[in-house]
Amino acid sequence: MNHGYALFAPILADTSEWTREVFGNIPPAAKAAFYAIAAAALACFAYGVYRRARLWRIGQPSDGSKSFVKSTLAALPELLFQSRLRQNRVPGRTLATSAHLLLFSGFVVLTIGTALIAVEHVLAGMLGRDANDAVFHKGVYYAVFEITLDAFGLVFLTGCGLLAFRRWRMPGSIAQRSLDWGVLAALLMIGLSGYATEGARIIREQTVRPEFSFVGLAVARSLQTAGIDQAGAVTLHFVLWWLHAALALGLIAAAPYTRLLHVIAGAKNLASAHRPLGTMDLISMEQVEETGLVGVGQIEHFTRRQLLQLDACVSCGRCQDVCPAHEAGKPLSPRDVVQDVRGVMNLHGTSELPELVGGVVSHETLWSCTTCSACVDVCPLGVSPLDLITDMRRFAIGEGALRGPAAAALQKTQRSGNPWGLPPQERFAWADGLGVPTVAENPQFDVLYWVGCAAAYDRRVRKIARSVVRLLQIAEVNFAVLGPEERCTGESARRMGEEFLFQEVAAANVEVLGAAGVKKILTHCPHCLNSFRSDYPQMGGRYEVVHHSEFLAELIAEGRLKIDAEARKKLAPGKVTYHDPCYLARVQNVTAAPRDVLQQTLGGDGELVEMPRHGRATACCGAGGGRMWFDDTPDQRIGVGRIEEVLATGAKTVAVACPFCLTMVSDGVAASESDVAVRDIAELLIEVIDAKP
């Protein structure tokens, strides 16, 4: 075989004869039948989409009236290159992701190819060309076209095959419905029948340069070996062509009634504006006074966007794989929440509409969520199970469905401005003896250090604030604190669904911060950080907000904090691992700064080892979304798996950068009877800082 010749053949040879007949072997009557069936299939498709769109429209109008065409065009690269699917890696999903990419790219190329054939056919008809006199489907174009389509057919079939293999071998990890098998089988059959049709066409038509259609040619050779001659190929081609056409048109017609609906709903969802992680919709008091309802108690209280997302979900289960509550055995699967709510949407208009909150989605399910946002972050189709949960929490809490310690934490926040309910007058006790200036004492401050409730009242967490303050003093940062005037940001209350408690405390904080002329806020708490960045602008509070990891890394880089090599040796931390807080790493995308601070702290005397789940893919400690205030026995705690991961690193110290993580990881480590030290990055840093001016 001369590969060199084959490669250059298109350039060397006379290309004018390279073409094939479009709609060859299809008599006019059959062609007419084909068009009629195609029209019916498209009508069926359109009705299917309309049927769903009508359901989406029972929801509340979503904000953001971006033009559909514009936003879809803007999202096109993301959609075509499947960015979200490729970027959000979930362990154990590599095969599925690759298979989907193969199937999708094959599908797109084959669809474009088919569309080009249709254009050729219509043009030829308009120009009154003969069947063998192609308009543009000839020459080098034809060669590239046939080679590309045959290659992508293989890509497509490989994707289908891998998905079928996965479905067969790993039945537990994915939803199993016979309809899903049907869709996959139809896709496979379309691919195979396409090649078979091509093979029969090559024999029948004696196509010139059949090697461009290299798979089709191989099929043709096999058919010939099996005894199919040119005459026999005529009938065979006709039958195969119809099989291929019927399957393809049938699948188009069926698409909106199967999970293929995700192509439309998912694309439409991804094309709409994404809400950044960590943000929530503001509810106005007027709205509630008008309707008497808060949050979502019935399917039509969701937004249209949310209902659209229900149809975008294909039940792939990535969200369930990364859900910390699910991992801990809590009755929460984000996938099931989406699918169960979708089930309610499907019953809309019937008389048997089940109760949504406390019925189809149980209160236990709603309260199990830590709002860690991992489910939203991994969803390839941009579905947010978290938004469904927080919206239903708002309703549940308005109905008085919360009890116990978590309810007490909200009451205490309302009464005393902190979830511990401790006296507001004692909020500043953490700073005793440190000479920390309040905004009244140092009104010309550059940075406001926001301490947060945990560091103000929890004796262990106080050490973080005391370390940060000493670092600020050493670096001669011109800072101040609010002291007793500070109160809870309301972050936890908001994520628990108590929107108006959040608004009450946030409004009070905005006023105090405004009166003090605060422009820049420093905080060691990722929850306060996210609340100031994502929640407070909605309440009219706009500040530059930095996490202490970012701030400290900067102070070290500027040389305002100097590392003492001797102290480093004394610290002798050995192996250290770092636990990324969800609200810092995933929600606020801060992963480098805390590692930077740790590297500087450890120098050559310690080793930073990463856990399998780190950075944006971190695993929740279990305290977010108000879970901090729920009483769980140690074995039921969300985050048990994370503690095992911490211990498996063999690290002597686990560094954290969040007061809630500090508490949860400390408790988890203690419950495991391990002596791993749990320290905030600031607590480690202060030990190696040269305090001399």
Added chain:
Amino acid sequence: MKILVPTKRVPDTDQRIRVAADGLSIDTSMLPFVVNPFDAIALEEAVRISEESSQPVEVVAVGVGGDEYEEQLRTALAMGAERALLVETDRPVDPWNVARLLVKVVERESPNLIIMGKQAVDDDANQAGQFLAALLDWPQATFASKVELVEGGLRVDRETDAGIETVRVSLPAVVTTDLRLNEPRYASLPSIMRAKKKTIERLSCEELGLTIEPRIEIVAMEGTSSDRQCERVDSVDELIDRLRNVAEVI
């Protein structure tokens, strides 16, 4: 059916309580007040009975005090009480007089059941419920940890020092609640807002035809010192040693 739930407004138990300058009362400046936690349990139980009953059940919350009591009665309404009554007085009322006032309220309201906390966490008297039952000559089931409506009355589990005692009482009756009866629901801000539409009826002692005759006089109030020092010891043996030889308590 009508359930009356008498409540008391007490200082938030999370706060540091200080004696006022007069040495006779507590310093209430900057002190948040709450519905007595045992009364919140009583309210929750009444609302639970009302939610679970096939018959209409009206829950009426009662408070004795001044204007400042409104906040706590709003909370009671937000938790699910239909109406609230405020018996207006301008001075603290002892348990005996509370019981006498409540008798008058009972005469006006004729409830089938009274559920109230076994005691208020401020003075821990544990008397009002018993006085009330005695004055009304109704059966009482105190320290309830389980309440069931049964044919002809209530079946109540009582928490006693010796264990759980199960009693049956006929209605009308007085039930006082213990800690483990239930977990009160959270009165969210939306529910408090909705509760604003419900009415709080005000009654004066004159309207009830009663003059308060105090039986108790507070002669002095003293704070306890709470500057405890905490220390972590390394082993149980060390703890025993310290308790025996340093603290000399064992």
